[in-house]
Amino acid sequence: MAESSDQQSPRKDFISGLILSLFSVYVLIQGAQYPLTGAYGGVDNAWYVSPALMPLFIGLVLLILSLFLMGKAGAALGWSAIGKVDFWTVKRFTETQWSVVQIIALLAAYVLCLIPNVDFLVASWLFLICLSFRFFVPEAGAVGKLMFWLIGGASLWALAINVVGAFDEESRRVLAADTLVLPILAFGWAQVWIYLQGQGLQRQRRQLLWATVLIPFIVVLIFKFLLLVPMPAEGSILLIIDWIYFGIRHG
Amino acid sequence: MIEQFSLFFQILWEIVSNPVNILIVIGASFLGILFGALPGLTATLGVALLTTLTYGLDVSSALLALLGLYVGAIYGGSYPSILINIPGTAAAAASAVEGYPMACRGEGGKALGLTTTASMIGTIFGLLILVLLAPLIASIALQFTSFEFFLLAIFGILISGTLTSQGNAIKGWIAGFIGLFLAMVGRDPLQFFPRFTFSYPELDSGLDIVPVLIGAFGIPQIIKVLSEKQALAKARQFGRIIPEVKAIFRRAKTILRSAMIGVGIGSVPGIGEDIAGWVSYGASKAKDEKKGEEPPFGEGNESGLIAAETANNACIGGALIPLLTLGIPGSAPAAMLLGALMLHGVNPGPTLAVEKPEFLMEVTAVMVLASLAMFGNGLFLAKQVVKLLQIPAALFMPVIALLCVLGSYALGLSVFNLMLMLPIGILAYAMISMNYPISPLVIGLILGPMADENLRRALLTTEGNPWPMFERPVAVLFFIAIIILVLQQTPWAKKVLGSLKNRLMGNGSSGGEAS
Numbered sequence: 001m002a003e004s005s006d007q008q009s010p011r012k013d014f015i016s017g018l019i020l021s022l023f024s025v026y027v028l029i030q031g032a033q034y035p036l037t038g039a040y041g042g043v044d045n046a047w048y049v050s051p052a053l054m055p056l057f058i059g060l061v062l063l064i065l066s067l068f069l070m071g072k073a074g075a076a077l078g079w080s081a082i083g084k085v086d087f088w089t090v091k092r093f094t095e096t097q098w099s100v101v102q103i104i105a106l107l108a109a110y111v112l113c114l115i116p117n118v119d120f121l122v123a124s125w126l127f128l129i130c131l132s133f134r135f136f137v138p139e140a141g142a143v144g145k146l147m148f149w150l151i152g153g154a155s156l157w158a159l160a161i162n163v164v165g166a167f168d169e170e171s172r173r174v175l176a177a178d179t180l181v182l183p184i185l186a187f188g189w190a191q192v193w194i195y196l197q198g199q200g201l202q203r204q205r206r207q208l209l210w211a212t213v214l215i216p217f218i219v220v221l222i223f224k225f226l227l228l229v230p231m232p233a234e235g236s237i238l239l240i241i242d243w244i245y246f247g248i249r250h251g
Numbered sequence: 252m253i254e255q256f257s258l259f260f261q262i263l264w265e266i267v268s269n270p271v272n273i274l275i276v277i278g279a280s281f282l283g284i285l286f287g288a289l290p291g292l293t294a295t296l297g298v299a300l301l302t303t304l305t306y307g308l309d310v311s312s313a314l315l316a317l318l319g320l321y322v323g324a325i326y327g328g329s330y331p332s333i334l335i336n337i338p339g340t341a342a343a344a345a346s347a348v349e350g351y352p353m354a355c356r357g358e359g360g361k362a363l364g365l366t367t368t369a370s371m372i373g374t375i376f377g378l379l380i381l382v383l384l385a386p387l388i389a390s391i392a393l394q395f396t397s398f399e400f401f402l403l404a405i406f407g408i409l410i411s412g413t414l415t416s417q418g419n420a421i422k423g424w425i426a427g428f429i430g431l432f433l434a435m436v437g438r439d440p441l442q443f444f445p446r447f448t449f450s451y452p453e454l455d456s457g458l459d460i461v462p463v464l465i466g467a468f469g470i471p472q473i474i475k476v477l478s479e480k481q482a483l484a485k486a487r488q489f490g491r492i493i494p495e496v497k498a499i500f501r502r503a504k505t506i507l508r509s510a511m512i513g514v515g516i517g518s519v520p521g522i523g524e525d526i527a528g529w530v531s532y533g534a535s536k537a538k539d540e541k542k543g544e545e546p547p548f549g550e551g552n553e554s555g556l557i558a559a560e561t562a563n564n565a566c567i568g569g570a571l572i573p574l575l576t577l578g579i580p581g582s583a584p585a586a587m588l589l590g591a592l593m594l595h596g597v598n599p600g601p602t603l604a605v606e607k608p609e610f611l612m613e614v615t616a617v618m619v620l621a622s623l624a625m626f627g628n629g630l631f632l633a634k635q636v637v638k639l640l641q642i643p644a645a646l647f648m649p650v651i652a653l654l655c656v657l658g659s660y661a662l663g664l665s666v667f668n669l670m671l672m673l674p675i676g677i678l679a680y681a682m683i684s685m686n687y688p689i690s691p692l693v694i695g696l697i698l699g700p701m702a703d704e705n706l707r708r709a710l711l712t713t714e715g716n717p718w719p720m721f722e723r724p725v726a727v728l729f730f731i732a733i734i735i736l737v738l739q740q741t742p743w744a745k746k747v748l749g750s751l752k753n754r755l756m757g758n759g760s761s762g763g764e765a766s
Contacts, residue, residue, distance in 0.1 A: 013422075016685050046714075058431050096479060104474065108673065115666060135644075135645035138480070210646075219654065227661065230664065232660055
């Protein structure tokens, strides 16, 4: 039988209370390991100036609050029902939950794998076309899925280059990562283009081009040349832009 | 007083005599209106993202940009509320109740005119109270010792947790204490001992506020808006927007009450414009001073719309009161503003009036310009903003994700900031989906160092004896307030308070009948 939202909330409270109580125990254990007495850095310590004081206070308050939360949730659910709460069975995701997982996966791939290792503009273009296309044209199931495979492959490649490759300079490492990520981006965009062309979605194609290519390009240029913010990794595209910019500036 | 006035006009003149500043305030205000108007974007996120861009500017220009955006965003939320019945920001939710029926009647232009004028009056009123009260509060706060600051920090976290949680204060307090825990990461300020750094040198200096705030407010918003796929309705047509000064003055009572409510709510740590809008709307509905003269509430009542809009903008001045005098942000965007001010070397708090005596007047002058820019933008650029309302969220939210990444990275030029932003964002999303409020977490993070340092310093001076705390009247006052706040949530205290209220109400009504 499906659980009502009234039942869901105390259940969520109970689970979050349980996690928080474990976390607060960790804070207490960690805090107890900080110097409470003796001397640290040549300064005599006492409990009331110890760096452990506040973490112990926070851990204690968090523990009490999380136990209260669990108690309240337990009372609302009925204590007999607590034993029946199924913590382990992974339920089938709803469409919204599945979308949340996809967004987090895309953000993680972008932030953890692509940004540190691939030319920032290339990484951003790939991330933006995957994310925008997935939610702007949700009916394009197969192409949308393909885009996820492409960004997944690009992320693995970028990580592999970072871990396995031995390069003297950072720019060479980034360029090496770009050698595969750039064709992946081009292939992905070609698939999107063909799909939108086939469906007669010219307006959507123009809007996607603006939102995922031109606007990020302008934003990156503003940050790089107006605010003088060097990008996290500069490879193929940004080096060409540098070359053109400084070529024009210095004749 | 005259000196203050002349200083105000001198600063105002200095700012406006530079045409770049005028462009900045108009641009920031327009950007703010866009952030407020586009459902899914918020004032806090706008201030967070703009902070990075203001890093290279001087303090005055940075303030112009940030406050211009803040004021504009709170006002801008009313556009989609009125025209498509979807509040652009939580602060404008109450405006939708009356604004949309007006737009359906073909009075969209009038409704926008009313909100534009009411918002400007609300901002200026909040500002007046800020100017009057800030020096007074700052002079009182200068008498505080470490005990008071510690208790003030805990009180700030608890009250923010109580008022922002939906019925379960424990969750708000937990969020606040998670924020306090996050503030403990890094080397401690007194002995330089590393706490929760996991041997990462990047964590030695603690968590950078800006990436954490961008993560806490930006990432959940991106996930929520994209995953819930809210489709926007087509905006209602509206005519010319004209300032509704006459209509506003006819409702002077409503305006005054709403502005007072806005300032009062704004000055309470952690709660902001959304609550102010609803409370003021509720008060206006309860009074219903123009009953019979205008449509009933819920069917396009002008007083209701004015009440909500005046209060949410007056809240800005209110939120700046504890920010500038105590270093405690009154709302989520004010928390972001605090981070931005610290980046520019301004440390808000009681000593600010001593270190930078002209700063309050500078903020005042900037706020006046920001509200004028908002008013001008509102009257002349509304049609352009409405066109942008039709941009699908699936197109602009990914660009916001890019801006979040650049904003977090650019401040320290550190990829580590991104590694911080993402988990904090995911944590914040998980908390929001389990009905934990995020504002107390931010307040906890900001007040953490203040609580930590002051507790230990206070105990150092008394050699570990907490009793001298109870010899100080203000500390006792804070202590009692904390105890009441906590006890209020216990079932028996609720029962006692309820019966007390019933008895008083019973007496009141019988008294009323007698008179």
